[in-house]
Amino acid sequence: MSGTINDFSIHVATVNGSGSQTANTTLMRAIFQMGVPVSGKNLFPSNIAGLPTWFTIRVSDRGYLARRRANDVLVAMNPETSVEDIQAMGPGSVIVLNEGLPTPAIPSDRTVYKIPFQKLVEPLVPDAKFRKLVVNMVYVGVVASIVGIDPDEVERALQAQLGRKPKALETNLAAVRAGMEYAARNLGSSPFRVERRDRTAGKILIEGNDAAALGAMFGGITFLSWYPITPSSSLAEALQGYLERYRRDPKTGRATFGIIQAEDEIAAIGMVLGASWCGARAMTTTSGPGLSLMTEFTGYSYYAEIPAVIWDIQRVGPSTGLPTRTSQADLLSVAFLSHGDTKHVILLPATVEDCYEYGMESFDLAERLQAPVFVLSDLDLGMNVWMSDPFRYPEKPWDRGKVLTAADLTRIGKFERYRDVDGDGIPYRTLPGTDHPLAGCFTRGSGHDERAKYTENAETYARVMDRLAKKYETARTLVPPPVVERARGAEIGILAFGTSHWAVLEARDLLTPQGLETSYLLLKAIPFSKEVRAFLESHDRVYVVEQNRDGQMAALLKMEYPALATKLRSVLHYDGLPIDAQTIVDQIKNREREGVLAR
């Protein structure tokens, strides 16, 4: 097989808790430093130590960041999984194998390098306990050598991670060098090579949860309450880190934020509502099971009209499901979360940049709409590292919505909490502590009229519900619009949201040369803005790509546009791994072929 430059995947199989994260990050960063776009996908178990874990680094000159189904270079370090890991490798692949691991029969068109990792690391690390952690650095050296990663870049990448621990740095560098030297002496070079480019200059590498945390900080968050749950904890913890660093006065030690690790997710959302009711910019972050617990308070937030920002970093359900795998299957439950008639505003980040932007925008929307605003991220986006352009400092100030001060009340001379004064379905509110005799207001989840008085009156109830529906129509005009890319004359449209975006980008490039030209709509929010209908109307067939079993986005579209329902087809992926381009290509081609046969 001929050589492949800057277009392959490295798959590393290790044991959880063995310190492989530093090794894998070093490899990934070294390639990034060479100017070549990379993405890393961490496939980890719900476990602290002992279970199998995998890390896949995709090297792509063209900047494709989605998961690839097949891998080209395997590093097999885990005896529990080595047989299966090796069996999954295709013809032409390269297998770096820890000597002594169980193996299946390996066809001769795979290149196998058996490495005596233990022997290489033993002289470097006398203590057996540390040896286990350092051994991974040897494969960094081996891989760097056979795919041609500049040793200086490996050193720089390692320094960036261990620079503060000189002793650890020294030992790990020695291990890397041992791997490189062994490979140079004993192994050839692989057909998969990294060559220097200039495609990562000025770019950043960041996890979606980290990006979201930055957004929340620059959005002016003042209150966070949360309950630990994978894969959302890293958002809360990143945010805590940033706030401690940048929002606590170094002289006085006083903070302009409050963070509470709540006793459960019911309390977490309750605290958000209490804080938002007082006027704080408050948010919580959770995942599926936590979301289920937040159901009742979400309905309260909707009906009593209290802002709330709720990040859902989706994982695989139902129930505990696969807590460390990714999914887009919370969509329908979030869209209508609560008993009674409710429908919610949802932001759908596809990129780390979106996470940052929505970290800010979610507060503006929640306060403008006086409603819960959900941000539906997922494990793939939240917990994996993504390449991105650097984030922009916000140019706009902030939108704190319709809040009446004491001076406003004096000027107006009256206050009715739930009156639709402006005709947009959004009423005015006052904050507790406002020093004016008219400011007081009794907030309740039970039936209320325009003056916030208790009522069970039939007409009043219906009137309030109609106004809330009107407010949802206003939201349609405020949420971020979709990004539409039209291909001239294309009959086929693809509609996707969230992380499916990356696989769609690649799939379209694969479909075009096969005669399947596609337009694309990347949905950024619910409720759907007018561009969505226009997109459906202007295409003959629209493939809705999503990472769930039941075609949840397609279902929402069919509810909203029943007359266009027959145009919709689903491309589905729901095994817990991030969706890949080939899945989309295969499903679209199959359906198109069926269509031709039917005609």
Place this chain on the structure above:
Amino acid sequence: MSTVESNGDKNRIGLTLNEYKGAKSTLCPGCGHDAITGSIIQAAFEAGIAPHRVAKLSGIGCSSKTPAYFLGRSHGFNAVHGRMPSIATGVFVANHGLTMLGVSGDGDTASIGLGQFLHLVRRNVPLVHIVENNGVYGLTKGQFSATADVGSKAKSGRVNELMPIDVCALAIELGCGFVARSFSGDPKQLRPILRAAFSHRGTAVIDVISPCVTFNNHEGSTKSYLNVKEHDAPLHDITFVPHYENIEVDYPPGETREVTLHDGSRITLRKLEEDYDPGDALRALEVIHRGRQEDKFVTGILYLDPDKDSLDADLHLVDEPLATLPLERVRPPKKVLDEVMSSLMTGGA
């Protein structure tokens, strides 16, 4: 019951008693909760609390409706069932200048809301947490709650066999700095307790036995008016002296104990049958347990620790309410973003 009821009488901030009232109660005539509402109105009026500085909070149930019936000018938050404590926690962090007055019931606090209640106490969120305790679910027509006493008979004839949850004992166990029990029919005792609670910095748990006239006032119910009156065992007579009044209470030596609260107000406890030290948590738990064994409702200030730090000290918040900080205080400058971005920018050219 009131001492300054006559219209026109104004308190120290120039408001009349009427300005502390709320909407008309919709509870059953004779409900213990309405008496507590009266005590709250009176205590807030006497204390001269500015209504706009008060956040009234509640959960769900008969008790939780009552914040609509007092302090009509204040903001109120009638939350979902059992979750008032989480609302209070959020309110406090957002605006720690507010006085938070919470009303809950025995179902709301001891059944569905027990978890949140305990965590509220554990965090020492400054909330006056009144439990209007009648041992029964009123709005759903007479089921037992988790505070029903062993052997108490429901209107349906069923007898409760399960141990009651004692919210005061739990609060003491978790280090709550202000724990009291009272009786809705004893405003003379309840009022100074409420006023002292307003001055306390931290969670103040006040369990008020409040008979349900409709579903739990019959013979065989331990929380009927008659039974509570007969078995009420006050620990002491309570006098509250606010920090802005310079009154010396004159009792014979050895008869009283005095505790000074954080704001300088004083609580004077005059002994009745025996001396009682409200600073002794073990003694408080003993009194509660012995009272239960002897079928007595021990009332009064069971436990006091006025110096415990509340949540804001733990969070080291700025003095101003977080809720209304201006943008420049909460959005770091561009150089911070630039700094973070450049630390993430390791790509090669």
